[in-house]
Amino acid sequence: MTDPTRLLALAEECEKAAKPDRRLDCLLHVETIRTPDGTFTEVPPGPWKMTRWFYNPLPSVNWIGYDLLNVAPQYTASIDAALSLVPVRRMWFIGHMDPTDMRFAATISEIGRIGAKTWRGFHLSPALALCAAVLRVLAEEASDAP
Numbered sequence: 001m002t003d004p005t006r007l008l009a010l011a012e013e014c015e016k017a018a019k020p021d022r023r024l025d026c027l028l029h030v031e032t033i034r035t036p037d038g039t040f041t042e043v044p045p046g047p048w049k050m051t052r053w054f055y056n057p058l059p060s061v062n063w064i065g066y067d068l069l070n071v072a073p074q075y076t077a078s079i080d081a082a083l084s085l086v087p088v089r090r091m092w093f094i095g096h097m098d099p100t101d102m103r104f105a106a107t108i109s110e111i112g113r114i115g116a117k118t119w120r121g122f123h124l125s126p127a128l129a130l131c132a133a134v135l136r137v138l139a140e141e142a143s144d145a146p
Helices: 004-016 022-032 079-083 126-144
Strands: 090-098 101-110 118-123
Touching: 004 022, 004 118, 004 126, 022 126, 079 126, 090 126, 101 126, 118 126
Parallel strands: none
Antiparallel strands: 090 101, 101 118
């Protein structure tokens, strides 16, 4: 099962990032393709080759050759890629905080409910703000899972 504290730490890392980061893209990809039982929704692609950046999310699984840099979308650089992470049945909004603060605020909330729960992410890049908000949603869903 995905660890909510790891997702929240990754959300904080997204908000602290100075610019789009391929390492964060790889971490986001690995965390978001995981299913609730800890397995993955896609199989690492072949043919196997050495990676430029290697991340082994599960030490018990041999992931040598899983080229995350070629597989992971650029979530932190592209709003379109970041939007693909937004869970179904959630609405999203991206805007500036106020005229004196040029950071973007990405808000994700439940659809069609008064007083719906909201999750937010903040960054100078709208894609990174959205990634942080998505990770907070996923962390709460993971903590609510039985």
